[in-house]
Structure formats: structure tokens, C-alpha cells
Amino acid sequence: MTIDEGVVKYQSFWTRAPAPHAAAVDELETWRRPLFDAGLIGEYEEHGIGYGNISVRCGEPGQFMISGTQTGHLATTDKSHYAVVTSWNVHGNRVCCVGLSQASSEAMTHAAIYQLDQHIGAIVHVHSADLWRQYLNQLPTTSPDVPYGTPGMANEFRRLYVDTDFRKTQLAVMGGHEDGILSYGRSLEEAATRVLNLMGTAN
Numbered sequence: 001m002t003i004d005e006g007v008v009k010y011q012s013f014w015t016r017a018p019a020p021h022a023a024a025v026d027e028l029e030t031w032r033r034p035l036f037d038a039g040l041i042g043e044y045e046e047h048g049i050g051y052g053n054i055s056v057r058c059g060e061p062g063q064f065m066i067s068g069t070q071t072g073h074l075a076t077t078d079k080s081h082y083a084v085v086t087s088w089n090v091h092g093n094r095v096c097c098v099g100l101s102q103a104s105s106e107a108m109t110h111a112a113i114y115q116l117d118q119h120i121g122a123i124v125h126v127h128s129a130d131l132w133r134q135y136l137n138q139l140p141t142t143s144p145d146v147p148y149g150t151p152g153m154a155n156e157f158r159r160l161y162v163d164t165d166f167r168k169t170q171l172a173v174m175g176g177h178e179d180g181i182l183s184y185g186r187s188l189e190e191a192a193t194r195v196l197n198l199m200g201t202a203n
């Protein structure tokens with residue numbers, strides 16, 4: 001398989017300073033924990049590359065806090081492992097963030113999904129070879145030609161939202177990002193539980 005997780009493909013304007021809205025960290029850590037325990041967030045050990053990321057709206061409208069790049073291997077996280085995405089431009093392929101960690105390489109995808117609906121309050125992106133194989137083209141699936149972390153992937157989620165029942169499933173498979181699954185919800189609890197419930201159905 002091709003592993004290009006973790007490579008930041010957008011132009012990143014990172015202000016290295018404590019992330020504002022530290023209260024969101026506790027909620028992120030609370031819901032990250034069961035995902036990590038289930039192996040849905042973690043690290044490809046042979047490659048030493050972390051995977052999976054999680055975010056929640058906080059602060060100004062449109063802003064959100066997201067796990068930092070290369071934090072997948074951590075069993076527990078704290079405020080040093082998150083960044084607030086303060087602005088972005090999908091068309092210009094730019095993301096601005098503030099935090100002691102740089103925002104996840106998939107921050108642009110999260111940003112584009114938040115933009116779809118103000119009621120989307122949290123997003124969870126996990127990796128699972130089993131779920132990916134089982135639900136590829138069964139759940140709404142992004143094009144196999146579109147790699148993660150690109151404006152193309154952001155546009156793909158818009159397409160799924162408009163043209164498929166992604167709005168109903170609130171779960172999607174990333175066809176061009178092997179093992180990649182994404183869910184959203186009004187809250188982190190909703191988004192995380194949706195993915196964890198899927199685990200219960202895996203063969």
C-alpha cells in the first residue's frame with residue numbers, strides 16, 4: 001500500500017504558540033481515547049507514521065481545534081498536541097493554524113466539511129483496513145483518483161454531500177486514501193460513536 005499519511009500538502013501558516021480554547025482539548029482527548037484503544041487512531045509501526053485525526057468546532061465561527069500532525073502514536077494527548085485552525089482557503093490550498101503542534105495534514109479536508117453545514121460540530125478520521133475493505137463503495141466513497149489532504153479531497157466531500165446519502169450516513173470511505181474512513185456529527189460523541197459502532201459490524 002502507499003502510505004503518504006502525515007505529509008502536509010497544503011501551504012501551512014503555523015503560529016507556534018499555545019492553542020486558544022484549551023477547554024476543547026479535554027473533549028478531544030476523551031473521545032480520542034476509545035478510538036486509539038480500538039486501533040482506529042495509531043501508527044503504522046513499520047513505517048513510524050501516525051494516522052487518524054479528530055476535530056471539534058471551537059472559538060470563532062468556522063474555526064476548529066484538530067489533533068496535530070504526527071500525534072497518532074500517542075496513547076494520551078494534552079494541549080500541546082492540538083492546533084486551532086483559524087482560517088483556510090481550499091482554492092488557494094492554504095491553512096492557518098495556532099498551536100504547539102502543527103495542524104493535521106488532513107486539516108483542509110476537515111475545514112471543507114465544516115463548511116458544508118453549520119450543524120456539523122465534530123469530525124473523526126480513522127484508519128482501518130478491515131472497515132475500508134468492507135465498506136468501500138457500500139458507504140459513500142470518494143474517488144479512488146483523489147489523494148488525501150488535497151483540495152480535490154475537500155471537493156470530493158462536497159460532492160458526496162450533495163450527490164449521495166453522505167448527509168444521512170454521516171460516514172464515508174476515502175477511496176483514494178487506503179484504510180481511510182471519515183465520520184461527522186453534531187458532537188464529538190456522535191462522530192466517534194458512529195465509527196465505533198461500525199467496528200461492531202466488521203467481519
Ligand SMILES: [Zn+2]
Pocket residue numbers: 005051052106125126127148177180
Ligand atoms: Zn488518513
